[in-house]
Amino acid sequence: MPTIQEEVQNLEPARNLDKRTRSGKSAETSQPQLAQSIPKKKRKHHVRKLKESPCVIEEEEQIEAATNLVTREVRRKRAAEVRLLERLRFLLKFC
Secondary structure (H helix, E strand, O other), X not given: OOOHHHHHHHOOHHHHHOOEOOOOOEHHHHOOOOOOXXXXXXXXXXXXXXXXXXXXXXXXXXXXXXXXXXXXXXXXXXXXXXXXXXXXXXXXXXX
């Protein structure tokens, strides 16, 4: 009479795994295979909003004010140059 260990060794897993499960899929495909990795749960990535300190807001306002001032000065200088060139053209026409 064979022992339990001998009986286990004589079992053919392919023959037993061909049996069907209730859902109609084979039992072989329902068991995880060693080659496949089980996917982990995907984490939802939340965008974290940064809180701005009052100092940063104030600094940004100062930068914007300085930028506006420089822009006005550059435009004023360009307008003065255009007027000067127009005067020079006018004078050159009559010379």
